Amino acid sequence: MTQALYRRYRPQSFADIVGQSHVADTLRNALRQQRIGHAYLFTGPRGTGKTSTARILAKAVNCLAADVDDRPDNSCSICQAINESRLLDLIEIDAASNTSVDDVRELRDRVAFVPNEARYKVYVIDEVHMLSTSAFNALLKTLEEPPEHVIFILATTEPHKIPATVLSRCQRFDFHRISSQDIIAHLQEIARREGVQITPEAVATIARSATGSMRDALSLLDQITSYGHVEIDVDLVRDVLGMVSGEAVSQLADALAGGDPATVLMQLHALIEQGVEMTQLVVQLIEHLRLLLLLNVGRDARLVDLPASMVTKMTTQASAFQPAQLLHTIRTLNDAALALKTPFAGYLPVELALLDAVGVREQPVLPAAPVTVPAATPVAAKAQPQPRAHTQSPVKAGPQRPQAPPATSSPAPAGDAHLQKLWDEVVARAGKYSPKTQAVLRGGRPVALVKDELVISFQYSFHLETTQSEIETVSKVVAEVFGRPLVVRPMDEKTTAQYVASLPPEALPSPPPSAPPTASAEPVPTPADDPLLRMAVEDLGAQVKSTDPKQA
Numbered sequence: 001m002t003q004a005l006y007r008r009y010r011p012q013s014f015a016d017i018v019g020q021s022h023v024a025d026t027l028r029n030a031l032r033q034q035r036i037g038h039a040y041l042f043t044g045p046r047g048t049g050k051t052s053t054a055r056i057l058a059k060a061v062n063c064l065a066a067d068v069d070d071r072p073d074n075s076c077s078i079c080q081a082i083n084e085s086r087l088l089d090l091i092e093i094d095a096a097s098n099t100s101v102d103d104v105r106e107l108r109d110r111v112a113f114v115p116n117e118a119r120y121k122v123y124v125i126d127e128v129h130m131l132s133t134s135a136f137n138a139l140l141k142t143l144e145e146p147p148e149h150v151i152f153i154l155a156t157t158e159p160h161k162i163p164a165t166v167l168s169r170c171q172r173f174d175f176h177r178i179s180s181q182d183i184i185a186h187l188q189e190i191a192r193r194e195g196v197q198i199t200p201e202a203v204a205t206i207a208r209s210a211t212g213s214m215r216d217a218l219s220l221l222d223q224i225t226s227y228g229h230v231e232i233d234v235d236l237v238r239d240v241l242g243m244v245s246g247e248a249v250s251q252l253a254d255a256l257a258g259g260d261p262a263t264v265l266m267q268l269h270a271l272i273e274q275g276v277e278m279t280q281l282v283v284q285l286i287e288h289l290r291l292l293l294l295l296n297v298g299r300d301a302r303l304v305d306l307p308a309s310m311v312t313k314m315t316t317q318a319s320a321f322q323p324a325q326l327l328h329t330i331r332t333l334n335d336a337a338l339a340l341k342t343p344f345a346g347y348l349p350v351e352l353a354l355l356d357a358v359g360v361r362e363q364p365v366l367p368a369a370p371v372t373v374p375a376a377t378p379v380a381a382k383a384q385p386q387p388r389a390h391t392q393s394p395v396k397a398g399p400q401r402p403q404a405p406p407a408t409s410s411p412a413p414a415g416d417a418h419l420q421k422l423w424d425e426v427v428a429r430a431g432k433y434s435p436k437t438q439a440v441l442r443g444g445r446p447v448a449l450v451k452d453e454l455v456i457s458f459q460y461s462f463h464l465e466t467t468q469s470e471i472e473t474v475s476k477v478v479a480e481v482f483g484r485p486l487v488v489r490p491m492d493e494k495t496t497a498q499y500v501a502s503l504p505p506e507a508l509p510s511p512p513p514s515a516p517p518t519a520s521a522e523p524v525p526t527p528a529d530d531p532l533l534r535m536a537v538e539d540l541g542a543q544v545k546s547t548d549p550k551q552a
Contacts, residue, residue, distance in 0.1 A: 006218040009190055011052045012074050012083065014060070018186050018214055019178035020049050026173070027053075031060055032068050036120075037171045039143055039152040041128075043159040044175025047213030051092075053175075054124045054153040058082060058090050061151065062118035078118055089118040093125045101134040108142045111150050121150050128154040129161035136163050144169050177212025180204070180305040186214065187221055196225050201234040208287075208305070209241060244271060244281050249288050250317065256329060257320035259358045259439030268347075268354060278350055282337045286330055292318040293326040320436075322469065324462030329357040359439040359463065419446050423456075426474075426481045433473050440466045441474065447496050454478060454486045457496040464490050 011017045014024040023042075030036060040057070042050040059072035059079045072079045081087035093107070107123070115121040125131075131139070143152055143166065154170060156162060184200075184207045191198045198221075206224070210217035224232055224240050238245060248271060255263045271281060294303040295318040301311045332353040339349035423446040431438040443463040448455040458464040467474060467490040479485045491499060 004219070005190065005194075005222040006215045009193075009218065011049065011056060013072055014056060017049055017053060017056070019182045020053065020175055023049075023053060023173045023175060027057055027060070028069075031071060036061055036151065038146050038150070039170040040154065041159070041162075041167065041170035041172045042153065042155045042175060043172065044157070045177055045212060046157055047210075047215030047217075048175040048178060049214065050155040050175055051124065051126060053173075054122075054155060055082060055090070057153065058120075058122040058124070058151075061120050061122070062089070081117070087118065089115040089121045091121070091123050093123065095125050095127045096130040099130055099132050099135060101132065101138050104131070104135040104138040108138065111142055111146060115149055119149070122153065123150065124153045124155065126155045127157070129156045129158045133163070136166055140165055140169070178214050179212075180207040183207040183210060183212075183214060183217045187217060190218070190221065194225070196232065197230065198232040199234060202232050202237045205234050205237045205241075205243070209243070242277055242280055244276050244284050249281075249284050250313075252285060253288055253292065253317060254320070256354070256357055257317070257436065259436040261355055261358050261360050261439070264354050264358055265351065268351065272347060278347060279337065279340050282333055282340065282350060286333050286337070289326055289330050289333070292321060293323065293330065296321055296326060297323050322462065322466050324465045325357070328460065328462045329353075332356050359442045419449055422446075422481055426477050429481060430474070430477050433477065434470065436466070437470045437473055440470075444490065447491075448500065449486075452484075452486055454482075454488050455496065455499065456488065456490045457493055458490060459493060461492065464492055 014028050017024045040054075042054060044050055056072060059074070059082050062078045062082075063071035063073055064076035064078055065071050065073040074080070074083065078087065082090055098104075111121075111123075113121075146152065152170075154162075154166075159167070159172075184203050187203050187206060188198075191203075202224075206217055206220050209220060220241065224237055227236065227240065229236055235245075237243070248267075252264070252267050252271075255267050272278075291304045291306065291314060295301070295311075295315050301315070304311065304314070306314065333350075336349040336353035339345055423444075427438060427441045427444075430441050440463045443460060444456040444458050444467065446454065447457045456467070458467065471488060471490075475486070475488050478488055
């Protein structure tokens, strides 16, 4: 059976530990000063060298070399026994399989026995956070005051699950994620030893996919070399790992910067037809946009872990985005990645996320304008006069419900089709200047046109910020459509509501009339038209002098 690369090239000394120099130097100095602790806690992400460092420390404290600086020398009988996993005084325990209090009690009973061959008996408890609460309590006393010949090394990826009483009894060492540059250098050295030809781009792709885990990087390299190719290039790495080509991801990012929904959908479905796995595409696109955000906001190439040949291209691409747009896109793609885990999700979450990123979203449903019912026209037919004996006395009405005041017309042409039509023309004409500006303006809604000021409401902050940054272009297009220069005031929805409430009633605009009003005089009521007037004339002998209410 072929031994895996991560086991074959496991660090055997402090000098072999990659990316954790702060841990290696501290432990080496402790050996020189003979300040060996009785309990250590190694924490950090997976594949960063916690268990390997624990084995190296076990060898160093028991090594038979005369010079402390040479420990471990990997040549004495103790070091060789540990390397071959046959030293009885090195006990490695998987806490995930030994979680009960009985397992810890058995361990506690064996601690009292002196070592068989070595100077110290070393207990390495991996994934110690998996122990139960009762097991931790049973371990406390032994962990605090173990025999002089016992050393405990606890390893975990989740230190927050370990009781504080245990943490306070250990020397804690935090293992960091290994940088891509360190992983690249280590992979190139292993490839040289194995006689494998691999391109720098392929090594960089493996290193980024490992996300700081050296074990993951070695496992990926082992998987790729098993294909038997003479030379490993970046295309082979992407095929084996099911990744999307970097050029395709970059082109999709360019489409998002352009803000054209049709182009974004065409590129997405071209990748779908190639059989791209959606989750992998979303992960790569999020990582690509994250690097663009760092370059856009930080404006320093040292913030990104990229080869120099890629930094210039990505810096240029980052300048095509607004920071708020990148933030919004990354958040929507994160939501899409979670939605893809649901059964029968298909491609819909990704399609919706990308369309939302370029400003295509549902418009809020506006309330219908109040309908005014016209007063009934008086009937012109002459009614027969009724005798006074048959008239009924008026019935005293009960308390009447107060009527609501007439609705004031909103300064927002929510019901003004004319202003909305002009705004739609503004959005359409903005595409000639900038597709990105056009996509952002689609998220705006015209709210008010007061004198020479046009107020636009935006639901999302990144649309508002992008419009503010492109206000010169927007004002130019508005002037072309409206036929005169206007002050464009983009606002969020909350500010818009406050602004509308602050306007006096006389400042509220009314939509332009479709036709000039005709001066038509109101018909003058006659006694035949008004029953009360007719009764006053016929029954009471009154005379009509004028029907003009102003002369009343």
